[in-house]
Amino acid sequence: MQEIILSIFSFLLLIVILWFTYTTANIFVTIYRCKKLDHSLSFCFNTTGKIVYSLLLIVYVVGFIGGIIAMIYGLLNDSINFYRNGLNIAAFVSVVFAYFGSTIVMIGRKNMMVGRMMIDYRKLKKVNFTYNNKMSFVYAQKDYSFSTRFVDKTQLRKIISK
Structure with missing residues (x-):
């Protein structure tokens, strides 16, 4: 009975890996397509953000590939x-990287991109920078907010205030 429950959880964890890997791939494809539309888009990281996202990318690639290799080794x-440890590692790094990938901010001459959403920042209303590393704004009559922990806030404020 316990083995059946663990097999079901392993299957559910495999679905989690596939979903968050799809989300990560979707973010990268969206960034690529939006950069083709607006060549002025560039990442808006502060120094800490550059270091954190670089390390996170390395940990994601190594952890995901290592997890897949451990899963294959365990099955063979x-x-x-080995199979379950590889599954856990791949799922964990996929979830963490997809979360951080959804908060990537890119700015350009006319557009700003937060995660997968392209925003014309000339149409932003009620822009508010809070002290707890968040930015909130109204766009198309909806409220949005995102973390500015790893964003260059001075560059973002300068672009939005134009």
Whole structure:
């Protein structure tokens, strides 16, 4: 009975990996397409953000590939522990990277991109920078907010105030 429950959880974890890997790939494809439309888009990281996102990308690639290799090794050698540990590692790094990837901010001459959403920042209303590293604004009659922990706030304020 316990083995059946663990197999079901492993299957659910595999679905989580696939979903967040799809989300990560979708973010990268959206960034590529938007950069083709607006060549002035560039990442708006502060120094800490550049370091954190660089390390996060390296950890994601190594962890995801290592997790997949551990899963394959576990399946080929009938080692269920290797399989489940690889599954856990791949799922964890996928979830963390997809979360951080959804908060990437890019700015250009006319547009700003937050995650997968392209925004014409000339149409932003009620822009508010809070002290707890958040920016909130109204765009198309909807309220949005995102974390500015790793964003160059001076560059973002300068672009928005034009």
